[in-house]
Amino acid sequence: xxxxxxxxxxxxxxxxxxxxxxxxxxxxxxxxxxxxxxxxxxxxxxxxxxxxxxxxxxxxxxxxxxxxxxxxxxxxxxxxxxxxxxxxxxxxxxxxxxxxxxxxxxxxxxxxxxxxxxxxxxxxxxxxxxxxxxxxxxxxxxxxxxxxxxxxxxxxxxxxxxxxxxxxxxxxxxxxxxxxxxxxxxxxxxxxxxxxxxxxxxxxxxxxxxxxxxxxxxxxxxxxxxxxxxxxxxxxxxxxxxxxxxxxxxxxxxxxxxxxxxxxxxxxxxxxxxxxxxxxxxxxxxxxxxxxxxxxxxxxxxxxxxxxxxxxxxxxxxxxxxxxxxxxxxxxxxxxxxxxxxxxxxxxxxxxxxxxxxxxxxxxxxxxxxxxxxxxxxxxxxxxxxxxxxxxxxxxxxxxxxxxxxxxxxxxxxxxxxxxxxxxxxxxxxxxxxxxxxxxxxxxxxxxxxxxxxxxxxxxx
Numbered sequence: 478x479x480x481x482x483x484x485x486x487x488x489x490x491x492x493x494x495x496x497x498x499x500x501x502x503x504x505x506x507x508x509x510x511x512x513x514x515x516x517x518x519x520x521x522x523x524x525x526x527x528x529x530x531x532x533x534x535x536x537x538x539x540x541x542x543x544x545x546x547x548x549x550x551x552x553x554x555x556x557x558x559x560x561x562x563x564x565x566x567x568x569x570x571x572x573x574x575x576x577x578x579x580x581x582x583x584x585x586x587x588x589x590x591x592x593x594x595x596x597x598x599x600x601x602x603x604x605x606x607x608x609x610x611x612x613x614x615x616x617x618x619x620x621x622x623x624x625x626x627x628x629x630x631x632x633x634x635x636x637x638x639x640x641x642x643x644x645x646x647x648x649x650x651x652x653x654x655x656x657x658x659x660x661x662x663x664x665x666x667x668x669x670x671x672x673x674x675x676x677x678x679x680x681x682x683x684x685x686x687x688x689x690x691x692x693x694x695x696x697x698x699x700x701x702x703x704x705x706x707x708x709x710x711x712x713x714x715x716x717x718x719x720x721x722x723x724x725x726x727x728x729x730x731x732x733x734x735x736x737x738x739x740x741x742x743x744x745x746x747x748x749x750x751x752x753x754x755x756x757x758x759x760x761x762x763x764x765x766x767x768x769x770x771x772x773x774x775x776x777x778x779x780x781x782x783x784x785x786x787x788x789x790x791x792x793x794x795x796x797x798x799x800x801x802x803x804x805x806x807x808x809x810x811x812x813x814x815x816x817x818x819x820x821x822x823x824x825x826x827x828x829x830x831x832x833x834x835x836x837x838x839x840x841x842x843x844x845x846x847x848x849x850x851x852x853x854x855x856x857x858x859x860x861x862x863x864x865x866x867x868x869x870x871x872x873x874x875x876x877x878x879x880x881x882x883x884x885x886x887x888x889x890x891x892x893x894x895x896x897x898x899x900x901x902x903x904x905x906x907x908x909x910x911x912x913x914x915x916x917x918x919x920x921x922x923x924x925x926x927x928x929x930x931x932x933x934x935x936x937x938x
Contacts, residue, residue, distance in 0.1 A: 716907020
């Protein structure tokens with residue numbers, strides 16, 4: 478497909494109408510989705526999609542268009558329309574010299590999804606479903622989703638950028654619902670990353686399904702969670718949902734520039750306990766949010782956002798660099814060729830500290846121990862958040878006590894970052910699909926074991 482796209486002509490056509498910058502993005506995607514619901518195969522399909530987008534920028538005004546008409550005429554017509562929409566005085570087009578950029582490959586795939594028969598992928602979903610149902614009679618419903626995607630992209634711009642990448646991802650998500658009369662409890666377990674089918678050699682579908690089902694059964698038999706302010710320990714196993722939602726989005730330069738972040742204008746200020754450092758790193762091999770180049774052709778990189786509690790910089794793309802940022806951090810991402818790039822996180826996490834996780838627990842007489850976070854909501858303007866806890870336990874005498882269900886965490890991102898008083902020397906990750914501006918992007922988030930000495934816990938006990 479790349480060989481048939483008149484890349485230089487498209488850029489020159491868009492620039493002819495006075496744009497300061499023009500960019501071509503081409504994508505070819507093959508994806509498989511399999512859905513099993515209560516032992517029934519609801520969907521098993523492979524999808525193909527190809528398309529091209531062009532973006533033109535003039536005096537801060539952006540015009541964007543995309544098409545799956547890959548004929549020369551169709552592509553040049555698109556470039557002309559986008560160039561005119563940039564609303565700048567026309568000027569003579571200059572010669573564009575494209576220089577191929579070679580970035581270090583991040584992902585290594587040993588079992589490419591292209592080479593795996595659909596029947597074998599369906600068997601993965603079936604194995605997971607059967608395992609979950611066998612975990613207990615109280616399991617009433619099991620939903621399994623398998624997805625893989627092979628995404629080949631090309632990015633070229635008037636600044637001379639010319640870069641290509643192949644991005645492979647594989648995901649298995651199991652949701653189990655346990656019931657006792659009118660009481661329902663849900664357990665979920667997702668596993669995936671920038672990897673191929675080999676992920677199931679190290680993490681079999683049976684193991685994934687059992688985790689989801691056991692969690693649902695455990696919560697079904699647990700008493701309601703207590704309510705009130707108390708110490709909370711978030712284990713490394715809990716994943717970094719809180720850092721992603723309550724902190725990460727607020728560190729994206731587009732939101733910070735528009736004063737839609739509680740961290741706007743705070744570069745160089747102390748925003749967290751000195752024991753807290755936060756990074757966003759798209760170079761982690763196999764991680765769900767990793768890639769070789771972002772969707773603007775910038776090589777993947779590791780960005781230090783908060784160092785020893787001090788805010789160092791924001792995440793940015795080529796257009797939205799943010800205050801004191803002189804270059805893109807490689808966080809320009811788009812859902813597909815049909816979407817313009819926006820600033821997005823990749824793999825965002827708190828760096829490990831020096832505390833022994835077992836000692837953190839032993840020195841906490843009471844409170845709540847969180848082994849798995851659920852979903853949540855955050856207001857990026859003021860930092861207020863509410864998060865569900867999927868698996869939690871009472872802390873009794875410095876030890877993990879009985880499990881409790883229905884707990885939530887209510888707080889404020891900056892306040893909690895400043896309050897964290899213990900940071901473990903371990904590190905755990907969770908994965909997800911992040912939504913922003915109507916687009917979705919695969920991400921991972923993580924943290925070590927941390928202790929919040931006082932936070933509001935919502936519960937019914």
